Structures are given as C-alpha cells and as structure tokens.
Amino acid sequence: MDISLTSLxxxxxxxxxxxxxxxxxxxxxxxxxxxxxxxxxxxxxLISIYLRYLFEWDNPWxxxxxxxxxxxIATHTLGERTHLPRRIVALxxxxxxxxxxxxxxxxxxxxxxxxxxxxTARYFIPIMGILMGNMLGVNVLTxxxxxxxxxxxxxxxxxxxxxxxxxxxxxxxxxxxxxxxSFTPCIANMAVMGIVALPGTMIGQILGGSAPDVAVKYQMMxxxxxxxxxMLSLILALWLSxxxxxxxxxxxxVE
Numbered sequence: 169m170d171i172s173l174t175s176l177x178x179x180x181x182x183x184x185x186x187x188x189x190x191x192x193x194x195x196x197x198x199x200x201x202x203x204x205x206x207x208x209x210x211x212x213x214l215i216s217i218y219l220r221y222l223f224e225w226d227n228p229w230x231x232x233x234x235x236x237x238x239x240x241i242a243t244h245t246l247g248e249r250t251h252l253p254r255r256i257v258a259l260x261x262x263x264x265x266x267x268x269x270x271x272x273x274x275x276x277x278x279x280x281x282x283x284x285x286x287x288t289a290r291y292f293i294p295i296m297g298i299l300m301g302n303m304l305g306v307n308v309l310t311x312x313x314x315x316x317x318x319x320x321x322x323x324x325x326x327x328x329x330x331x332x333x334x335x336x337x338x339x340x341x342x343x344x345x346x347x348x349x350s351f352t353p354c355i356a357n358m359a360v361m362g363i364v365a366l367p368g369t370m371i372g373q374i375l376g377g378s379a380p381d382v383a384v385k386y387q388m389m390x391x392x393x394x395x396x397x398x399m400l401s402l403i404l405a406l407w408l409s410x411x412x413x414x415x416x417x418x419x420x421x422v423e
Contacts, residue, residue: 180205219293228287235296239265242304249308252315252409253422260408261307268401269299276393295393298369302394303401306350310402313346314339315413315422322420335410335418343406350402354395361391 171179183205190197222230243262247254273295277286286292318325318339328338361367362384369390373383413422 180209219289222293223289226289231287231289231292234293235269235300236266238296238300239269242300245304246308246311250312250315252311256409256412256422257311257405260405260412261311263408264307264401264403264405265300265303267404268303268397269296271400272393272397273299276389280389298390299394299397303398306354306398307402307405309350310346311405311409313349314342314406315420317342317345318420319422325420329418335414338418339410347402351395351399354398358391358395361387367391 183201187198187201190201222234239262242265243258246261247257250257273292274286276295277283277291281291283291321342325338325342328341329335367387367390370383370387373386374380378386413420415421
C-alpha cells in the first residue's frame with residue numbers, strides 16, 4: 169500500500185511531539201531537529217528519484233559507482249564525527265567500508281540469495297546501502313573510543329611499550345574496550361529482536377506484502393550481514409589507521 173503525499177504530511181505532524189518537549193525543556197535542539205528533518209525529507213526524495221532511474225537502467229558499472237560514492241560519503245562523515253585527522257582515517261575507513269561491503273554483500277547475494285546476476289540494482293543497491301549505514305555507526309564509535317583512550321591514557325600505553333610489550337599488545341586493551349563499547353548495543357538488540365521490538369526491515373516487508381516467514385528470514389540475514397560487515401570494516405580501518413597514527417617507535421602522532 170502506497171502512502172499519498174497528503175497522508176505523509178499528516179504523518180509528519182507527529183514530529184510536533186518531540187519538538188514540543190525539546191522546546192519545553194529548553195534543550196536548544198529544536199532548530200537542529202527541524203534542520204535534520206528537512207534535510208532527511210529532501211535527501212530521501214532526491215534519492216528516491218535517483219534510485220528510480222538507477223533501477224530502470226540497472227547498469228552494473230553505475231551500481232558499483234554508487235557503492236563507491238556511498239563509501240566516500242561514509243568516509244567523509246566518519247572524519248567529521250570522530251574529529252581525527254583525515255590523513256589518518258580517510259583511506260583506512262574507505263578501504264574498510266568498500267571491501268567489507270563487497271565481501272559480505274556478495275556472499276549474501278551469491279551464496280544466500282543465489283542470484284544469477286548479483287549486480288541487479290533491486291538487490292545490490294539496498295544491500296550495500298544497509299551495510300554502509302551500519303558500518304558507519306560502528307566505525308565512528310570504535311575509532312573515536314580507541315584513539316581517545318590512548319591519548320588520555322598515554323602513560324599506561326607507554327608503560328606497556330616500555331616493559332617489552334609489542335605495539336599490538338599495547339594497543340589490545342584499548343582496542344578491546346572500543347570494540348566492546350561499539351558492539352554491546354548490537355548484541356543487546358539482537359538478543360531481544362522479535363520480542364521487545366519488531367525490526368524495521370521485517371515490518372517494511374510485511375507491509376509491502378511479503379509473508380511473515382519470508383520477512384523473518386530476510387531480517388535474520390540482515391542482522392547477520394550487517395554485524396559481520398561492521399566487524400570486518402572496523403578491523404580493516406583500525407589496522408590500516410594504526411599504520412598512519414603511530415610512528416616507528418609506537419608514539420601516537422594524532423594531534
């Protein structure tokens with residue numbers, strides 16, 4: 169069932185609820201919320217127009233170009249949110265996003281869905297998009313936590329190095345903390361999925377006419393592939409960024 173523009177406008181009135189309380193509590197977030205909402209609406213309408221043509225053309229090269237563009241935008245967003253120097257995170261983050269999306273995405277499209285043409289825009293673009301979105305959040309939290317902790321606890325870090333630890337052994341406590349912090353919410357959401365909350369992908373498929381059992385199987389795989397891609401991308405990003413963030417003596421060069 170489609171949603172008319174009039175119905176959509178009515179639905180957007182629900183935004184008045186959070187806006188009212190944000191204003192009443194003097195949070196200073198009303199303007200930011202309105203700007204974010206307008207940006208979301210404009211961006212989604214523009215992307216719907218673009219994707220309509222992308223689906224009609226269904227060109228593998230254009231589809232791959234779109235994935236590259238998504239990886240570039242995700243990398244730019246990660247740089248802004250982590251406030252880390254671009255010389256350190258730009259290339260590692262891009263490689264992590266792009267490689268993880270292709271490896272996990274093609275595994276799902278070729279071995280699970282068993283598509284004869286995995287570049288088909290109807291499947292390829294949504295899967296790559298959902299992977300990119302989930303990888304971004306995990307990478308931002310992990311990289312921010314890792315480098316922030318090392319910078320704040322440099323005496324501990326240098327103590328480990330000074331007592332014979334390899335660089336990886338000295339990094340390990342900080343990496344462990346960063347990964348735990350970023351993946352704990354993912355694991356918690358996985359544990360209660362279907363009981364406490366019905367996930368958006370599953371609800372969207374059911375509302376779109378899919379049988380509940382089909383929607384459930386897709387939702388299971390979406391959770392698995394997003395978690396797998398997120399882990400692979402952040403390991404790549406961490407490994408590559410540490411080669412740029414530390415000098416030959418293991419000293420942190422992030423300013």
